[in-house]
């Protein structure tokens with residue numbers, strides 16, 4: 001089988017002064033619609049991670065971010081795509097949040113109160129929880145079938 005190409009994705013971990021993290025829900029019409037994720041999106045040709053993140057957060061949330069540096073890089077193999085996720089912590093932004101794609105947003109502490117969350121975000125959630133000294137289950141237990 002031919003080797004699958006990675007889709008490069010810039011993802012923003014927006015951190016409020018009280019340490020809360022911004023999650024948003026995936027809009028209708030995308031794979032995993034309704035799942036919670038960190039805001040971001042695919043790099044376009046010629047863009048750096050920081051440029052793509054700045055564009056995506058403006059398009060999706062209506063905010064302009066300050067400096068963003070890549071903190072971690074992870075990969076996840078979905079049936080629809082093999083993604084490489086470039087995770088950036090963002091502590092400064094300007095503008096009012098406006099859900100321009102009809103998403104929902106939620107500021108979250110651990111344990112998260114939103115679910116389900118995109119599986120590609122699990123490793124980063126574990127690292128963020130560890131940084132905060134949070135030792136319990138990061139995600140809500142799955143609903144009984």
Ligand SMILES: Nc1nc2c([nH]c(=O)n2[C@@H]2O[C@H](COP(=O)(O)OP(=O)(O)OP(=O)(O)O)[C@@H](O)[C@H]2O)c(=O)[nH]1
Nearest residue numbers: 009011030037038039040041042076081083118120121
């Ligand atoms: N934004 C974001 N994407 C994630 C996360 N975790 C994760 O696996 N991904 C994956 O990264 C990819 C992001 O693509 P996307 O569809 O959101 O990007 P986009 O806004 O550029 O989409 P478009 O092609 O419809 O314009 C998806 O395959 C998604 O499943 C996350 O926490 N945030």
